[in-house]
Amino acid sequence: MASVTIQGVKKKFGATDILHGVDIDIADGTFTVLVGPSGCGKSTLLRMIAGLEEITGGEIRIGDKRVNDLPPKERDIAMVFQNYALYPHMTVRDNMAFALMLAKQDKATIDAKVARAAEILALGALLDRYPRQLSGGQRQRVAMGRAIVRDPQVFLFDEPLSNLDAKLRVAMRSEIKELHQRLKTTSIYVTHDQIEAMTMGDKIVVMRDGRIEQTGSPLELYDHPANQFVAGFIGSPSMNFLPGILRRSADGLRVELADGTQLDAPPQSSGVDGQPVIFGTRPEHLTLVPEGAAHGGIPSRVVVMEPSGMDTFVACRHEGVELSAVFRERHDFAPGSTIHLQPDMKTAHLFSVDTGQRLAA
Amino acid sequence: MFDRFQNSRNALGLIFMLPAALLLLLFLTYPLGLGVWLGFTDAKVGRPGEWIGFENYVFIATDSVTQLALFNTLFYTTIASVLKFFLGLWLALLLNRNLRFKSFFRAVILLPYIVPTALSAIAFWWLFDAQFSIISWVLVKLGIIDTYIDFLGSPWNARFSVIAANVWRGVPFVAITLLAGLQTISPSYYEASAIDGATPWQQFRYVTLPLLTPIIAVVMTFSVLFTFTDFQLIYVITRGGPLNATHLMATLSFQRAISGGALGEGAAISIAMVPFLLAAIMFSYFGLQRRVWQQGGGDK
Ligand SMILES: Nc1ncnc2c1ncn2[C@@H]1O[C@H](COP(=O)(O)OP(=O)(O)O)[C@@H](O)[C@H]1O
Numbered sequence: 001m002a003s004v005t006i007q008g009v010k011k012k013f014g015a016t017d018i019l020h021g022v023d024i025d026i027a028d029g030t031f032t033v034l035v036g037p038s039g040c041g042k043s044t045l046l047r048m049i050a051g052l053e054e055i056t057g058g059e060i061r062i063g064d065k066r067v068n069d070l071p072p073k074e075r076d077i078a079m080v081f082q083n084y085a086l087y088p089h090m091t092v093r094d095n096m097a098f099a100l101m102l103a104k105q106d107k108a109t110i111d112a113k114v115a116r117a118a119e120i121l122a123l124g125a126l127l128d129r130y131p132r133q134l135s136g137g138q139r140q141r142v143a144m145g146r147a148i149v150r151d152p153q154v155f156l157f158d159e160p161l162s163n164l165d166a167k168l169r170v171a172m173r174s175e176i177k178e179l180h181q182r183l184k185t186t187s188i189y190v191t192h193d194q195i196e197a198m199t200m201g202d203k204i205v206v207m208r209d210g211r212i213e214q215t216g217s218p219l220e221l222y223d224h225p226a227n228q229f230v231a232g233f234i235g236s237p238s239m240n241f242l243p244g245i246l247r248r249s250a251d252g253l254r255v256e257l258a259d260g261t262q263l264d265a266p267p268q269s270s271g272v273d274g275q276p277v278i279f280g281t282r283p284e285h286l287t288l289v290p291e292g293a294a295h296g297g298i299p300s301r302v303v304v305m306e307p308s309g310m311d312t313f314v315a316c317r318h319e320g321v322e323l324s325a326v327f328r329e330r331h332d333f334a335p336g337s338t339i340h341l342q343p344d345m346k347t348a349h350l351f352s353v354d355t356g357q358r359l360a361a
Numbered sequence: 362m363f364d365r366f367q368n369s370r371n372a373l374g375l376i377f378m379l380p381a382a383l384l385l386l387l388f389l390t391y392p393l394g395l396g397v398w399l400g401f402t403d404a405k406v407g408r409p410g411e412w413i414g415f416e417n418y419v420f421i422a423t424d425s426v427t428q429l430a431l432f433n434t435l436f437y438t439t440i441a442s443v444l445k446f447f448l449g450l451w452l453a454l455l456l457n458r459n460l461r462f463k464s465f466f467r468a469v470i471l472l473p474y475i476v477p478t479a480l481s482a483i484a485f486w487w488l489f490d491a492q493f494s495i496i497s498w499v500l501v502k503l504g505i506i507d508t509y510i511d512f513l514g515s516p517w518n519a520r521f522s523v524i525a526a527n528v529w530r531g532v533p534f535v536a537i538t539l540l541a542g543l544q545t546i547s548p549s550y551y552e553a554s555a556i557d558g559a560t561p562w563q564q565f566r567y568v569t570l571p572l573l574t575p576i577i578a579v580v581m582t583f584s585v586l587f588t589f590t591d592f593q594l595i596y597v598i599t600r601g602g603p604l605n606a607t608h609l610m611a612t613l614s615f616q617r618a619i620s621g622g623a624l625g626e627g628a629a630i631s632i633a634m635v636p637f638l639l640a641a642i643m644f645s646y647f648g649l650q651r652r653v654w655q656q657g658g659g660d661k
């Protein structure tokens with residue numbers, strides 16, 4: 001096992017800058033997730049760690065070894081590809097044994113290692129099958145088996161679950177996490193799915209357009225997003241954003257929406273009186289103001305109701321801005337009716353309109 | 362009953378296939394049937410033959426020229442196919458790289474294949490000419506040899522010369538088909554094997570070659586069939602000479618049947634090729650083409 005250090009890493013494809021200097025410190029034995037929208041450069045970064053793409057600038061170290069100029073096989077990493085890349089002409093057993101065979105390990109050792117990996121992943125009955133004869137989830141497990149037999153310093157995963165159906169994805173998610181808890185091998189996991197990132201990562205790196213937006217633990221990112229992008233990207237359904245004007249007065253901080261609605265803002269927020277801001281609040285932090293109460297809250301017109309049994313999702317609109325709310329209780333609002341939603345001041349955030357940065361103390 | 366017929370996809374398929382099947386039957390079986398029949402007769406040009414049983418086959422089995430032609434054909438097919446395979450594979454691997462002017466090279470490589478055989482044969486005839494050969498001329502100028510090579514004058518020279526012509530003409534087909542095969546191999550197998558620790562040679566040995574085998578089987582089967590039945594090149598370049606050293610079964614059959622007028626005997630020589638061709642097809646079909654790993658899902 002080893003730590004991975006990424007320092008000022010840049011990547012150009014031809015004249016196009018894809019990564020603009022990325023720094024990440026990955027501690028030994030941790031599970032780090034790179035997450036971001038499609039095309040932001042996650043796979044490229046992962047492939048640079050693997051040695052499949054050249055490093056245009058900066059430095060990557062695995063353990064204390066600089067690997068910039070090492071070919072993949074000398075980096076002691078294993079990778080699980082999105083399409084699994086299982087060799088179609090080899091059985092499950094041979095797929096897993098391939099790297100060991102190339103490393104000229106003796107037959108008994110290879111058999112033992114394959115058997116152990118097969119046991120961990122419950123692949124024992126499938127060892128003599130070809131990849132074509134396996135289901136998606138089984139192939140996925142073989143791909144992981146191929147990685148773990150080698151007992152590498154680092155596991156790299158590139159969207160390994162995105163070809164699976166929703167139910168299997170959830171199951172494999174916890175399987176991978178459990179595997180990591182068991183093997184404790186440093187892992188770097190790429191996904192565009194923030195739920196995967198939140199549920200699996202010890203540490204999450206949010207990327208956008210070849211830059212890192214924020215790095216932190218799942219709940220840090222959830223509770224203290226550095227900017228509006230992270231706030232909107234992490235969490236589902238995603239955070240509501242309402243444009244308004246910051247009002248600073250003796251009795252606290254408020255945001256005035258376009259229609260005059262006054263909302264309490266987190267008192268420790270920075271920002272000057274009269275500054276245009278974005279008020280951010282998560283759907284689950286909105287509470288319903290009881291009918292006929294003397295009020296407050298954001299008047300919102302109900303557009304769609306989506307009861308899921310466990311909770312009730314309500315899509316609304318306030319002055320043309322989409323607003324969603326999630327209630328633990330069951331409700332039955334008529335579409336078109338108006339409800340009043342009160343944001344929780346303590347968990348709300350203010351963002352600068354100009355920079356998108358969170359206005360924190 | 363009629364309803365069931367209407368609803369049956371098989372019946373519909375049969376109806377759609379019928380015209381094609383009839384045409385095939387007509388145009389394939391008629392010449393083949395005629396050939397088989399002629400082989401059992403003593404037909405001559407202008408004279409319908411009489412049934413003589415296996416007499417033609419007994420004769421060609423003991424005829425030294427036919428025996429030589431069979432040897433020539435096997436030699437020609439083996440050497441030319443092996444050369445075409447290795448050259449074709451090498452070219453395909455080369456063209457599969459990210460070269461500059463890739464599409465230009467890919468087009469150029471097809472040229473020998475596009476030129477009509479008879480035309481390229483004439484070109485080779487000139488290349489191999491005893492007095493005007495440009496190959497000899499260049500070698501003499503370079504001081505490598507002192508006298509012009511008599512490419513087509515001696516049996517072994519002639520054999521290797523026609524093989525060279527056949528290889529030149531056949532390589533594009535092999536190269537382009539294998540290139541198409543190479544391009545179906547997902548780059549992720551190479552990435553995965555690079556991470557697994559394979560050297561480029563090991564990648565070729567354990568990834569490229571096995572994944573290419575089905576295509577190799579198909580293209581080499583065709584190549585062997587075409588080479589074994591080759592006629593045009595030989596007919597234009599050497600006419601089977603010198604001393605029958607380059608006569609193939611096909612050219613000998615033509616010579617005996619059309620030039621010599623012995624239709625029955627010529628037909629028998631042609632029909633004698635069939636078992637060899639069938640053997641080649643069977644070998645490729647059962648030996649190489651379908652592998653377990655190619656077959657679809659489901660339990661074994
Ligand atoms: N081989 C390549 N040549 C040129 N551009 C590439 C190449 N690979 C990726 N890109 C570009 O780099 C950007 C990042 O790609 P990628 O790392 O695959 O994104 P993702 O975050 O979805 O995994 C994309 O805009 C993509 O078009």
Ligand SMILES: [Mg+2]
Nearest residue numbers: 042043044159
């Ligand atoms: Mg990707």
